[in-house]
Amino acid sequence: MVDVETPQSGRSGDRQPPERDDRARYDPMxxxxxxxxxxxxxxxxxxxxxSPLPKWYSLTMYPYPSGVLHVGHWYAxxxxxxxxxxxxxxxxxxxxxxGFDAFGLPAENAAIRSGVHPARSTFDNIAQMRxxxxxxxxMIDWSREVVTCTPEYYRWNQWLFLRMLELGLxxxxxxxxxWCPNDQTVLANEQVLExxxxxxxxxxxxxxxxxxxxxxxxxxxxxLLHDTDGLDWPERVKTMQRNWIGRSxxxxxxxxxxxxxALEVFTTRPDTVWGATFMVLAPEHPLVPSITVxxxxxxxxxxxAQARRETEIDRQSTDEARPKTGVFTGTYAINPVTxxxxxxxxxxxxxxxxxxxxxxxxxxxxxxxFAFARAFDLPVRVVIQPETGDPLDGATMTTAYHGPxxxxxxxxxxxxxxxxxxxxxxxxxxxxxxxxxxxGYRLRDWLISxxxxxxxxxxxxxxxxxxxVPIPDxxxxxxLPLDAAFTPTGQSPLVSHExxxxxxxxxxGGPARRETDTMDTFVDSSWYWFRYTDxxxxxLPFDPGKADQWTPVDLYCGGIEHAILHLLxxxxxxxxxxxxxxxxxxxxxxxxxxxxxxxxxEGTKMSKSRGTxxxxxxxxxxxxxxxxxxxLMYLGPWEQGGSWNSRGITGMERFLRRAVQLxxxxxxxxEVVGVPDSDGMAVRRLTHRTIxxxxxxxxxxxxxxMVAALxxxxxxxxxxxxxxxxxxxxxxxxxETLVLLMxxxxxxxxxxxxxxxxxxxxxxxxxxxxxxxxxxxxxxVALVIQVNGKVRDRLTVPVDVSEAAARExxxxxxxxxxxxxxxxxxxxxxxPxxxxxIVVR
RNA sequence: GCGGACGUGGCGGAACGGCAGACGCGGCGGUCUUAAAAACCGCUGGGGAGACCCGUGCGGGUUCGAGUCCCGCCGUCCGUACCA
Numbered sequence: 001m002v003d004v005e006t007p008q009s010g011r012s013g014d015r016q017p018p019e020r021d022d023r024a025r026y027d028p029m030x031x032x033x034x035x036x037x038x039x040x041x042x043x044x045x046x047x048x049x050x051s052p053l054p055k056w057y058s059l060t061m062y063p064y065p066s067g068v069l070h071v072g073h074w075y076a077x078x079x080x081x082x083x084x085x086x087x088x089x090x091x092x093x094x095x096x097x098x099g100f101d102a103f104g105l106p107a108e109n110a111a112i113r114s115g116v117h118p119a120r121s122t123f124d125n126i127a128q129m130r131x132x133x134x135x136x137x138x139m140i141d142w143s144r145e146v147v148t149c150t151p152e153y154y155r156w157n158q159w160l161f162l163r164m165l166e167l168g169l170x171x172x173x174x175x176x177x178x179w180c181p182n183d184q185t186v187l188a189n190e191q192v193l194e195x196x197x198x199x200x201x202x203x204x205x206x207x208x209x210x211x212x213x214x215x216x217x218x219x220x221x222x223x224l225l226h227d228t229d230g231l232d233w234p235e236r237v238k239t240m241q242r243n244w245i246g247r248s249x250x251x252x253x254x255x256x257x258x259x260x261x262a263l264e265v266f267t268t269r270p271d272t273v274w275g276a277t278f279m280v281l282a283p284e285h286p287l288v289p290s291i292t293v294x295x296x297x298x299x300x301x302x303x304x305a306q307a308r309r310e311t312e313i314d315r316q317s318t319d320e321a322r323p324k325t326g327v328f329t330g331t332y333a334i335n336p337v338t339x340x341x342x343x344x345x346x347x348x349x350x351x352x353x354x355x356x357x358x359x360x361x362x363x364x365x366x367x368x369x370f371a372f373a374r375a376f377d378l379p380v381r382v383v384i385q386p387e388t389g390d391p392l393d394g395a396t397m398t399t400a401y402h403g404p405x406x407x408x409x410x411x412x413x414x415x416x417x418x419x420x421x422x423x424x425x426x427x428x429x430x431x432x433x434x435x436x437x438x439x440g441y442r443l444r445d446w447l448i449s450x451x452x453x454x455x456x457x458x459x460x461x462x463x464x465x466x467x468x469v470p471i472p473d474x475x476x477x478x479x480l481p482l483d484a485a486f487t488p489t490g491q492s493p494l495v496s497h498e499x500x501x502x503x504x505x506x507x508x509g510g511p512a513r514r515e516t517d518t519m520d521t522f523v524d525s526s527w528y529w530f531r532y533t534d535x536x537x538x539x540l541p542f543d544p545g546k547a548d549q550w551t552p553v554d555l556y557c558g559g560i561e562h563a564i565l566h567l568l569x570x571x572x573x574x575x576x577x578x579x580x581x582x583x584x585x586x587x588x589x590x591x592x593x594x595x596x597x598x599x600x601x602e603g604t605k606m607s608k609s610r611g612t613x614x615x616x617x618x619x620x621x622x623x624x625x626x627x628x629x630x631x632l633m634y635l636g637p638w639e640q641g642g643s644w645n646s647r648g649i650t651g652m653e654r655f656l657r658r659a660v661q662l663x664x665x666x667x668x669x670x671e672v673v674g675v676p677d678s679d680g681m682a683v684r685r686l687t688h689r690t691i692x693x694x695x696x697x698x699x700x701x702x703x704x705x706m707v708a709a710l711x712x713x714x715x716x717x718x719x720x721x722x723x724x725x726x727x728x729x730x731x732x733x734x735x736e737t738l739v740l741l742m743x744x745x746x747x748x749x750x751x752x753x754x755x756x757x758x759x760x761x762x763x764x765x766x767x768x769x770x771x772x773x774x775x776x777x778x779x780x781v782a783l784v785i786q787v788n789g790k791v792r793d794r795l796t797v798p799v800d801v802s803e804a805a806a807r808e809x810x811x812x813x814x815x816x817x818x819x820x821x822x823x824x825x826x827x828x829x830x831x832p833x834x835x836x837x838i839v840v841r
Numbered sequence: 842g843c844g845g846a847c848g849u850g851g852c853g854g855a856a857c858g859g860c861a862g863a864c865g866c867g868g869c870g871g872u873c874u875u876a877a878a879a880a881c882c883g884c885u886g887g888g889g890a891g892a893c894c895c896g897u898g899c900g901g902g903u904u905c906g907a908g909u910c911c912c913g914c915c916g917u918c919c920g921u922a923c924c925a
Contacts, residue, residue, distance in 0.1 A: 236845060236920080243844085246924065267925060280925090324923090354924045361925090368923055442924055560919085634865065636854060640846095645853070651865045657880085705855070708864040715864090718881095784860055789906035791860050818892090829905050835859050839905045 026660040028624025028653075032748040036134060044762060047095050047141045049546065056092035057550045058084040059529050059589070061558030061566075062099045062146070065125040066106065069132040070613035071632065071644060072598045072606050078629045079595065079638050079703055080557040081138040085744035086698050088139070089768035095550055096139050097532035099146030100126050103154070104521045105183055105201075108454040108486060118454045119482055122149055132616070137625050137747045139764075144535045148524035153531065154456040155477030156541035157523050160573075161459060162470050163580055169216045170448075172468065177447055179208040185451045186212060207284075207308070212449040213458060213517065217572045221245060221441050223586070224571055233592040234639075237563040244564050246442025251426055253360065253435040255279060255333040257344070259291050263333060266355035266440050269362065271418060271425040273435075274410040275383035276360035279333050279344045280326065280372070282352040283307035291344065293330030300346055303327040307348040324349060324372040335360075336434045337411065347372060355440055363400065364392070370400035383409050384418050446569065448520045453486040453493040455518030463505035463512040472506050478514070492516040525566055526573035529553055529588065540582070547583045556589035559597070567592075593701055596641020598632075606644070614644050626746035627652040633703035633745065652707075656749055658714050659738060662721070663753040666735045669727050680730020681775075686716055687734040688775035694741050695771065703745075710741060737769050785810045786837040787819045803830045810836040 039045065060080045063073060084096040100122075107118035114121075126147060133140060146153060164170040178187040182203035192198070198205050217224075225245050228238045250268035257263055263279065281288055283304040292300045303326070326347030335342050349368055350359050363373035363380045373380050380394035386405040407416045413425050429435040449458070457478040459471040471478055481500045486493040494500050494516035505512035527541065533550040534542040558566075567589070574588040599605060600612035607613065619628050630652040636642040690713040697706035717734060725731050736757060743750040743763045754763035777799055783806060785793040793815040797806065807828050810816060820840055829837040 239845080240920070243921075248924075250925080265925080269925080349923045349925095351924070356925095359925045366925070368925075371923095440924080563920090631865095634853085642853070645866085648853070648866045654880090655865090704853090705864080708855075711864060782860085786859080786906075789859085789904095794860070827905060829859090831859065835906095837859080837905055 025664060026657050026749070028626065028656075028748070029621065031752045032135075032137070032625055035748050035751045036137070039762075040134075042762075044764065045096075045139045045141050046143065047097075048093065049549065051093040053091060053093035055550055055554075056084075056087045056094045057529075057553045057555075058087065058094060058096045059532075059553045059556045060096075060098075061556075061562065062101050062525070062528060063129065064104060064106065065100045065102055065122050065129055066608060067125050067128070068613075069129055069136075069616060070606055071616050071619075071628075072613075073129075073132075074136060074616050074628065075598050075632050075638075075641075076557070076559065076595055077133070077138055078136050079633055080555070080593075081136070082629070082633065082703065082744040083555065083698060083701070084139050085747065085764065086768060088764065089740070089743065089766060091767065094139070095144075095532065096141070097144045097146070097529075098133065098138070098140045098142070099144075099528060099532065100129070100148065101521065101525055101528075102126065102147050102149035103455045103518075103524055105185075105452060105454070108452060109183075109201075111454075111486060117482065118486070119149070135617070135620055135625055137629070139747075144532050146528050146531045146535055148521075148528065149454070151477045151479050153528075154480075154524070156527075156531070157456040157519060158459040158471070158476050158478060159473060159541060160527065160576070161519070161523075162473065162476075164215060164576060165460075165470055167576075167579070169219065169576060170213060171216060172211060172213055174209065174211045175447075177208060177210050177212055178205045179210075180205045183452070186210060186447060186449060212447050215446040215448055215572070217446045217569075218441065218443060220572055220575050221247075221443055223575060224443075224568065227571070227587055231587065231592070232590060234594055237560070237567070237592060237594065240563045241568060244443060244568065246440075248440045250438060250440060251429065251435045252356075252438040253336060253429070255336060255360065257291060257331060257333045258341070259331055261287060261291060263287065263344075263358055264356045265358050265360045266438060267360060268440070269365065269422075270429055270435055271407060271410075271413070271416070271422045272362040272365050272383055273335070273337050273360060273429070274407070274413075275362040275364050275381045276335055276342065277363060277373070277379045277381055278342050278361045280347045280350045280359050280361050280369075281329075281344065282350045282357040283346050283348055284352045285346075285350075285357045287358075288329070288346055291329055291331045296328060296330035299327045300329055303346060324368070324375045326372065326376065328376075337429075343378070345372075345376070353444065354442065364394055364397070365400050365402055367400045367402075381409060383407055446520075446572075448523060449517040450520055451492045451517055453480075453484055453518065455521055456480070456523065457494070458515040458517055458519055460515045461503055461505060461512040462515070463508060463510060465510055466505055466507045466512075469505055469507045469512065475506065480518070492518065494518075522565060522569050526569045527577065529570075530577065530583065542582065544582050544584075547577075548585070551583060552585045552587055553589045555591045555593065557593050557595065560594040563594070593639065595638050598635075598641055599643045614646070619646065619649060623649050623653050624656070624748070626749045627656060630655070630707055630745055634707045636704055638701055638703050655711050655714060656746060658718050659742065659749070660753065662714065662717055662735055663739065663756055665721065665726055666732060667756045667758065680725060680728050680733075683717075683720070683725055683728075683730040683734050684772075685775050685778060686713065687730075687737050688771045691737060691741065691769050692771040692776055695768070698744070707745065710738075710745070713738060713741075739763060740766055740769050781833050783809070783833075784835040785813055785816055786835060787816060788839060789837060792816050792819050799833060801833070803832070806830055806836055810838060 058080060060077050081096065084094050088094040102122050107122050110121060111118045148154060161170055178192045180187055180198040180201065180203055182201045183198060187198060187205060192205055225242060225247055228241050231238065248268050250266055251270035252264055252266055253270065253273060255263045255265065288300065288304065324347065326345045329344045329346060331344050332341040333344055349372065350357065361369040361372065363369040363378065364382045365384055370380065380397065382392045382394045384401060384405040385391050385408050386401065386403055392401055405418050407413050407418060413428055416425055426437055430437065457480055459476060459478045461469050461471065463469050481497055484493045484497045501514055501516060503512050503514050504510065530542045530547050530551065534546040537543055570588050574583065575586045577583045578586045597605065600614065604612060616628060627649055631649040634648065634652065690709055693709040694706050697709060739750050739753045739757065740763065747764065750763050755761065779799055780796050781799050783795045783797045784791055785795060793813045795809055795813065797809060807830060816838060820838065823840040825838050825840050827839040829839070
């Protein structure tokens with residue numbers, strides 16, 4: 001690729017003078033310890049709010065302090081560190097903070113098993129992990145560290161809760177909620193997987209009726225939905241958020257019942273109401289007991305009980321088309337447009353949690369309703385006829401029809417086209433007072449109460465005289481007592497802590513009982529990045545000025561598993577903080593990148609319990625943190641992840657040793673005078689092309705190919721060590737550039753080599769090299785010559801070769817003439833500077 | 842079922858519609874060594890003595906030219922799951 005003579009002799013005898021043991025030249029442990037100490041003594045990574053440089057906020061999801069780091073943590077943190085370092089060398093004032101998501105069930109569950117208090121184990125784990133992050137060489141300003149289980153932090157959870165209470169964004173309500181019998185707590189809807197699996201522990205969960213605290217995230221639902229459009233996030237994450245919000249346009253219709261009750265339903269197909277031949281209620285629907293006629297009561301009760309049990313046990317069996325089940329209540333409703341009597345059934349395919357928990361069933365045009373109607377022999381009335389093909393017949397059709405067509409059997413709206421005419425039908429229904437347009441959402445309010453110990457106490461008291469009374473701001477924090485008995489009982493452990501439980505009412509001074517539930521730990525992570533901007537504030541969660549100086553976060557990196565929950569809650573909190581005047585922007589994270597997962601041996605997730613985690617420490621001890629960082633980058637595309645494999649790390653070590661040799665050559669040669677001149681053009685081209693490649697790859701998060709570019713650079717230079725170029729200014733430029741390009745990826749060794757080159761401390765304060773455009777192209781290019789699309793020759797031609805000259809050269813090629821024979825080319829394709837394709841017959 | 846991503850040597854993976862397999866690991870051969878390790882040099886998709894031929898899951902298509910674009914399959918992974 002570079003037209004420099006390379007010695008092909010391959011003899012090593014005439015190389016350099018005999019070298020000392022390579023270990024003496026590059027001992028990773030010694031180099032890394034040396035610079036780690038120096039950087040910490042100098043506070044090299046301290047972030048200055050007053051810096052005049054433009055800001056760059058690089059955030060990586062803070063870890064749960066589970067004990068020790070595994071290579072997955074390195075993957076998640078060391079790689080974004082590379083980008084943060086690049087931005088710093090580019091002249092940004094970079095904030096790259098770190099903290100710990102320190103409340104939560106694992107510590108508490110471990111405490112129940114081992115008897116070690118969660119506070120103790122959490123802080124021990126944090127100390128150990130902090131030390132491991134130091135080993136990694138990450139650019140962390142530890143003075144900004146946030147630990148969410150400290151009163152200094154969770155006090156502001158409480159403060160924010162009180163503000164939300166004032167705004168009606170926090171409220172208490174009775175409802176049917178998911179309960180995990182293993183963790184002995186309620187869960188948010190978002191924490192229930194596959195219908196009934198606890199996200200935390202995998203146990204089967206079920207519904208209980210409890211009075212709980214909620215955050216009214218639904219108040220922001222439209223904004224949350226619309227604002228996703230403008231985010232530079234992976235498309236699939238945005239799609240997952242939109243699907244979770246689940247907006248659907250439709251109408252709310254009221255059906256009168258023969259009992260005198262009214263039954264509201266939500267439908268996305270109000271145009272099909274003339275085809276509604278029965279209704280279905282969820283088994284848990286509150287009207288079920290009162291509308292069931294006495295002779296049907298036994299059957300309905302039995303069905304409801306069975307449905308509830310099935311929800312408890314397993315509803316995963318929904319993969320195959322589960323046969324529809326249900327029972328008739330004995331009661332009829334009146335179809336509001338046809339005035340017909342239609343039966344009301346109870347069936348578990350209608351969910352209480354969506355819409356109104358009741359539906360009008362239109363079997364001709366809905367698959368589920370169709371299956372139900374056929375199973376129970378209910379009438380199927382076609383109200384949409386397709387405009388082509390055979391007309392549908394409700395008696396004989398075998399699947400529901402949801403295609404386009406015209407409304408039939410629909411009285412005043414007969415002939416309306418579907419779907420284009422639906423708005424007209426809805427307008428007619430509204431005009432008749434028989435329904436109204438409504439937008440439905442899947443998203444529901446966020447249940448934040450947890451009956452567990454290791455979390456933020458909810459700052460309210462219950463007073464017999466005053467009711468629910470918020471704790472005044474000046475009495476915050478409500479401190480979590482450390483001497484509670486935290487064995488789970490189904491109630492918060494704080495219930496049995498007398499000193500905590502009994503207090504006085506802040507309003508009337510009388511006796512009062514504290515709220516003993518704690519907050520979902522997702523509250524902690526919903527605003528932590530703001531706290532990094534002002535970690536010691538005693539008066540507010542954070543200063544609005546400081547927050548707006550740094551946020552929105554420019555680049556947020558983390559696991560794809562947080563695509564819905566954490567990111568949605570964080571966006572919600574940001575909008576609340578904006579409305580509280582704490583920040584200006586309504587979105588927290590401008591750009592999001594998700595790393596793939598590093599899988600353990602059998603291609604499975606690394607798990608502590610199964611012992612499949614790979615520890616970084618022995619690898620660091622043996623190969624160095626720099627080699628491990630490079631190895632992780634080199635495994636494959638970062639956003640894709642992959643299986644862990646420690647074999648390749650030796651290749652990274654070899655690369656680093658070759659770089660050391662190149663630098664030591666130059667260091668030994670001493671200072672070179674003069675500027676790079678035309679004698680070193682080939683080396684200079686190589687250097688600048690490498691700058692361009694490395695920079696582009698870093699910006700595109702292509703860390704694997706970035707490392708490949710560095711390796712190729714070193715290999716190329718190593719191949720030329722024996723030539724006379726070593727002492728030239730161009731060579732010196734190449735070596736210095738190499739060290740600069742290595743600085744983000746291999747921060748320890750780059751610092752060491754920079755010093756050996758006699759350059760001023762620190763390499764991490766140097767500007768990132770810029771590629772000279774003029775050096776990115778060669779004088780000559782290799783022109784590919786094809787015949788009928790197959791490569792037949794390669795010619796070296798001037799870069800600005802004319803088309804005519806290129807064609808002529810191509811046709812003159814010996815190899816081309818052999819292939820073409822005597823045939824006359826029918827066509828010649830020319831791609832400037834790249835290729836000639838000669839087409840014959 | 843629905844939605845998305847992916848399928849390339851022994852392995853991890855590269856390739857603006859234009860030289861398939863960059864780079865690394867592993868393997869083979871060599872230099873140095875009493876020896877080994879390390880380091881260094883060379884080779885390493887398959888077939889063929891060779892010119893060449895065949896090769897990016899399978900089958901079609903578009904194009905001068907397809908790993909790349911289009912259509913239809915097969916397989917793997919991820920998300921989601923009766924959302925009215």
